[in-house]
Amino acid sequence: MGTIMHNQPPRSDVLAHVGTNLRTLRKEAGLSQEALAAASGISRRMIVNLESGNANISLGSLDRLAEALNTTFLKLVSNPAQESRKLQEVMWRGKNDVSQATLLGATPARQDTQLWLWSLAAGERYVADPDPEGWHEMVFVLEGTLQIDFDTESQTVTANDFTIYSSAQNYAYQNTGTGVLRFLRTVSS
Structure with a gap:
C-alpha cells in the first residue's frame, strides 16, 4: 500500500x-x-x-x-x-x-457487510423494514437527491454527499427530485 x-x-x-x-x-x-x-x-x-x-x-x-x-x-x-x-x-x-x-466514515461490523447500488425514478419511494439491533447503513449519493425518512426526522443527502445511520429503525428512501436518483448503500452487521 x-x-x-x-x-x-x-x-x-x-x-x-x-x-x-x-x-x-x-x-x-x-x-x-x-x-x-x-x-x-x-x-x-x-x-x-x-x-x-x-x-x-x-x-x-x-x-x-x-x-x-x-x-x-x-x-x-x-x-x-x-x-x-x-x-x-x-x-x-x-x-x-x-x-x-x-x-468517509465507519461503523462497527460483527459479521456481514453488503454493498448495494440503488436507483430510484423521480417520485419513487422504498419503505424498509427495520434491521436487527447493531446494523448500520452508509449511503453515498452519486446522482440526484435522496430523502431518508425516519420516524422522528428526515435527512436530505445530495450528490457527492453521504450519511451513516442505524438501520435498526423504521426508514424509507425517497427520490424527491425530477431525475433519476443513484446511490451506493453499504449495510453492515
Missing part, C-alpha cells in the same frame, strides 16, 4: 491524530515505544516520529500497529474529538492532486 499523505508536508491532521492516538493507546496498553516496536515489527524510530507527527507511514503498517495495540485501524487514525461515523479524512494522496483516498 502507499503511504498516507504522500508528498504532503509533515503534520497533516491525520498524522496528528495518529500521533496523539498512538501515544494514548500505547500508554493505555502499558507498552514502551520499544515494546510496541517489537510487537508490531515497526521500528522504534518510526514510532517516535509518528508520535511527534513527523513521519509518513503505510496503511498496512498502521494496521500492524493497531493489531499490536489490540485496537482498530479506525481508533488509531480518527480525530478523537469527532464522531467516528462521519470522518472525511484524507488517508492517502498520490503524486497527482486528483489521486486520493478519503475515509
Whole structure:
C-alpha cells in the first residue's frame, strides 16, 4: 500500500491524530515505544516520529500497529474529538492532486457487510423494514437527491454527499427530485 499523505508536508491532521492516538493507546496498553516496536515489527524510530507527527507511514503498517495495540485501524487514525461515523479524512494522496483516498466514515461490523447500488425514478419511494439491533447503513449519493425518512426526522443527502445511520429503525428512501436518483448503500452487521 502507499503511504498516507504522500508528498504532503509533515503534520497533516491525520498524522496528528495518529500521533496523539498512538501515544494514548500505547500508554493505555502499558507498552514502551520499544515494546510496541517489537510487537508490531515497526521500528522504534518510526514510532517516535509518528508520535511527534513527523513521519509518513503505510496503511498496512498502521494496521500492524493497531493489531499490536489490540485496537482498530479506525481508533488509531480518527480525530478523537469527532464522531467516528462521519470522518472525511484524507488517508492517502498520490503524486497527482486528483489521486486520493478519503475515509468517509465507519461503523462497527460483527459479521456481514453488503454493498448495494440503488436507483430510484423521480417520485419513487422504498419503505424498509427495520434491521436487527447493531446494523448500520452508509449511503453515498452519486446522482440526484435522496430523502431518508425516519420516524422522528428526515435527512436530505445530495450528490457527492453521504450519511451513516442505524438501520435498526423504521426508514424509507425517497427520490424527491425530477431525475433519476443513484446511490451506493453499504449495510453492515
